[in-house]
Structure formats: C-alpha cells, structure tokens
Amino acid sequence: MNDTKHDDTNRAPLGLARVRFDGEVLWAVRSGDVYSPLGAALAELLRLPRDEARGLIEKARVDAATTGIRVDAVLAPVDPEHEVWAAGVTYLRSRDGRIEEATDGSPYDRVYVAKRPELFFKATGRRVVGPGEPVGVRADSGWDVPEPELGVVLDAAGDVFGFVPGNDVSSRSIEGENLLYLPQAKVYTASCALGPEIVPAWLAAPPFGIALTIEREGVTVFEGTTSTETMARTLPDLADWLFRGLDFPDGTVVLTGTGIVPGADFTLMPGDVVRIGIDGIGTLANPVIKVGR
Structure with missing residues (x-):
C-alpha cells in the first residue's frame, strides 16, 4: 500500500x-x-x-x-460540531459529467447558468475523514468517483477564512438513476475527506490549480488537472447563497465543486489511492474502502 x-x-x-x-x-x-x-x-x-x-x-x-x-x-481539520456543505455544477466539466450519468440531464444544464447555485449538505465534522484515512464507496453502487475540490472555510460572518483540499466522493450510478437520490449518492460513511490542513486566506488567494491522481496497485490509472479560474461562480457568491438561509455560529466549510470527472469507463475500487493536490494549499491522500451493505 x-x-x-x-x-x-x-x-x-x-x-x-x-x-x-x-x-x-x-x-x-x-x-x-x-x-x-x-x-x-x-x-x-x-x-x-x-x-x-x-x-x-x-x-x-x-x-x-x-x-x-x-x-x-x-x-481532519474540522471540529466535531462543524458542518461541511458542497456546491455542484460549478464547472463545465461537472455539468457535462452529470448530464452523461443522468436519466434526465436537463436540471444540471439549467443550474449551471442559473442565478441560484446548487448547494447541499455533505457531512458533519464527526463524519469527515482526514489525511491517510480511508474514503468509502458504497457497496450498493456500481459507479463511483472521487471529486477533487477546493474547500473554503467560512467564518461565522460568512467571510472566507481559509482553504483546504477536499474530496466529495460520490456514487454516479445512484445519482444518475434519479435526482432525488442525491443525498444517498453524496452522504454516507466516509464519503467526505478534508486535509491535511487549512491555509489562512491572508496567505493564499485563488485561482488555484487542482490535480487528481488515482493509483491502483501502485500504477496510475487516472490523472487530471483543472483550475478554479474556470469556475462559473465566485467564492463570495457561493458563501452568500449558503448564508442566506442558514447561520453558522461556529463557521463552516463549503466544497466548491469539481472540474475533474473521470469518464464513464472508470469507477473507484477498494484499494485505490486517491491524491488531490491544490497548488500552495496541500495534498490530500486517502486509500479507498467499501462501506455499507
């Protein structure tokens, strides 16, 4: 390993x-x-x-x-009481990938250009795994991918406090079957990883390059790169929408979407190692296990 x-x-x-x-x-x-x-x-x-x-x-x-x-x-660089939220379809590649997997892809096309972003709950702090800890793929899913994302740490006022690499592991087969299955595709044991640490916002600023590498038995089976410069939304805009209907007195973390989506011929397997690197922020690495039944 x-x-x-x-x-x-x-x-x-x-x-x-x-x-x-x-x-x-x-x-x-x-x-x-x-x-x-x-x-x-x-x-x-x-x-x-x-x-x-x-x-x-x-x-x-x-x-x-x-x-x-x-x-x-x-x-994992969050307190147990923290919540992690996530944004979807913030990159063109993410829109295309989710249209590819979906029975009806039109909602993804519409939300990509809509004023209101897609925001969803991802994990409690207690459920977030840290660097070196296993991330999970669901036992009842046949098509699973990591989603390498810039995590933005927001303070209680909704201002950007810092940045952290994140992995929004997802079941493409479950979400693609029906949009109402999104919580099951996104929220389950070991589906969220953050780390290794938070870099304060006064020491780093976007755009950031993001790289994903997946290794299987020591061999690279997928790699890709993107940049937050290609995001369709700004970080303050995502923060503003998240705080419009919620308050976070202890702050929160929002994952800002992925611009790297493996093709339909790829799925994560137990034993794989996922590495997510964000320029100037850090590299998050996790092995993969199967979870659930």
Whole structure:
C-alpha cells in the first residue's frame, strides 16, 4: 500500500492543523516543519473578528521555537460540531459529467447558468475523514468517483477564512438513476475527506490549480488537472447563497465543486489511492474502502 499519511506536495509555509499529541486532540499551527499548540479550537477562531483570529495564529507561529510539539497524527481539520456543505455544477466539466450519468440531464444544464447555485449538505465534522484515512464507496453502487475540490472555510460572518483540499466522493450510478437520490449518492460513511490542513486566506488567494491522481496497485490509472479560474461562480457568491438561509455560529466549510470527472469507463475500487493536490494549499491522500451493505 502506498503511504498516504505524509504527503508534503504543494504544502504551504504555514497551516492550521488538528492533531493528536500525547493522547490529546488539539489545534496547532504548523510553521515549516514545527507544530505549535494554538490554544483554541477552529470553532473559536471562526467566531472571532479576522484580526483577532489572525493574531492568535501569528502568536503560535512566533512561539513555535519554544512550544513546538511532535505530533502523533494529523486529523481532519474540522471540529466535531462543524458542518461541511458542497456546491455542484460549478464547472463545465461537472455539468457535462452529470448530464452523461443522468436519466434526465436537463436540471444540471439549467443550474449551471442559473442565478441560484446548487448547494447541499455533505457531512458533519464527526463524519469527515482526514489525511491517510480511508474514503468509502458504497457497496450498493456500481459507479463511483472521487471529486477533487477546493474547500473554503467560512467564518461565522460568512467571510472566507481559509482553504483546504477536499474530496466529495460520490456514487454516479445512484445519482444518475434519479435526482432525488442525491443525498444517498453524496452522504454516507466516509464519503467526505478534508486535509491535511487549512491555509489562512491572508496567505493564499485563488485561482488555484487542482490535480487528481488515482493509483491502483501502485500504477496510475487516472490523472487530471483543472483550475478554479474556470469556475462559473465566485467564492463570495457561493458563501452568500449558503448564508442566506442558514447561520453558522461556529463557521463552516463549503466544497466548491469539481472540474475533474473521470469518464464513464472508470469507477473507484477498494484499494485505490486517491491524491488531490491544490497548488500552495496541500495534498490530500486517502486509500479507498467499501462501506455499507
């Protein structure tokens, strides 16, 4: 099995990580190769005004020389109480792919150009898997794909706080059979991965290049690239629509859609390794398992 736990490709100079240290789960700031305890959870940061949150992160970075810790594991960078939402059909390739799979593809065509975006619930923080942890394909699905996406961390005010690689694993066969099956195609055990860490928005800005590689028994069986520059919607627009009918006092994460969709002849298999790299943000790698019955 390929090592999926420690992939530094695309890593930013600084990141915000949720880690396990000496049996305890805590948030830390990684500066270079040194992790320093933050002293607050992500939910607390996202409740604060931007300058105050930035000050806490900067203090942990400065203190790293004396407070550095050796982490046992890097976990999914969300708190258990967080929600992850997702946007669909934000790239032309996504529209085409979903038309390809659907019994009736016209709704995807219409939503691509509509004022209101497609937004749907993806996972609770407790259900999100982190770097190196398995993502799942449903046992009752015969056509499954990863969806490499830029995850945008939004604070309690709905402003962009940071960025994180994400994987919105999906059953194309279930969704394609009937649009009303979307929740079953998208929301199930181990269907959402985030990580390895959050890069604050003041250190990175779109557009971002995104790359997907899928390995099977050590051999690359699919690879593709895209850029957030080709998105049909802006990040503030997606945030605005999400917050129009919901409040997130602890902040939230929204996956912004995929521009890389494998063809109809490809499906994920247990044992595959999925790698999602976003320029300047990081690389998320996960093995694949079968889930459910």
